[in-house]
Amino acid sequence: MLTLQVIRDLNPKIKGWGNYHDGVVAKETFNSLDSYIFGKLKRWGKRRHPKKSWEWISNKYFGQLCPGRDDRWVFGDKSFKDAYVHKLSWIPIQRHTLVQHTFSPDDPTLVKYWEKRNAKHWKKTAKGRFSGGKDKIANRQNYLCPVCNQPLGASEQLHVHHVIPKHLGGQDQYDNLVYLHQDCHH
Incomplete structure (x- = not known):
C-alpha cells in the first residue's frame, strides 16, 4: 500500500472519531491512540522496508510535516505538501454547553x-x-x-x-x- 493511500485511509477516520469525541474529557485517550497509531505506522514502515534500519525509515516517513506545529514525529509523504496523518491530540476539546431548562426554541x-x-x-x-x-x-x-x-x-x-x-x-x-x-x- 502506498504512503498516500495510508494517509487517505486514516485521516477521515481519525478526524471523524476525534470530532465525535471532542466534547468529553478525552485528551489522555487521544494521546494514547496517537501512540498506538504511531506504533502501527512504525510497524508498517518496517514491513514495507524489512532490510532498512529504523533510522532510515523514520527519516523517510516521519518528520515535522504539519505547518505551524512543532511535532517532529508526524507520519507522511515528504514529497507532497500537506500529505501527513493527523493526530488526535491536535483536536481541541470543546465542551458541550447545556441549554437552560427554561429556554425553548419556540420562544x-x-x-x-x-x-x-x-x-x-x-x-x-x-x-x-x-x-x-x-x-x-x-x-x-x-x-x-x-x-x-x-x-x-x-x-x-x-x-x-x-x-x-x-x-x-x-x-x-x-x-x-x-x-x-x-x-x-x-
Whole structure:
C-alpha cells in the first residue's frame, strides 16, 4: 500500500472519531491512540522496508510535516505538501454547553440565543469538513456562504470561487478565494 493511500485511509477516520469525541474529557485517550497509531505506522514502515534500519525509515516517513506545529514525529509523504496523518491530540476539546431548562426554541424573545447556538454547531460541523489551507479559507468567511449567508453544510457541493477572476489578473491565493454553495455560484 502506498504512503498516500495510508494517509487517505486514516485521516477521515481519525478526524471523524476525534470530532465525535471532542466534547468529553478525552485528551489522555487521544494521546494514547496517537501512540498506538504511531506504533502501527512504525510497524508498517518496517514491513514495507524489512532490510532498512529504523533510522532510515523514520527519516523517510516521519518528520515535522504539519505547518505551524512543532511535532517532529508526524507520519507522511515528504514529497507532497500537506500529505501527513493527523493526530488526535491536535483536536481541541470543546465542551458541550447545556441549554437552560427554561429556554425553548419556540420562544420569540430567545431568537438571538438560538441563532448563536446553532451557528456554533454549524461552524464545528463545517470545520471538520475542511483540512489544511482549505480551513483557512472557510474560517476567514466564518464558514458561511458569502452569497446566501447560510452555513457551508457538510453534505452540500461547494465551489471554490475567485473573487477577482483569473482572466482579470486574480490568483490562486487565500485572500482571493472563497467557498460558495454550488447553487449560489453563477
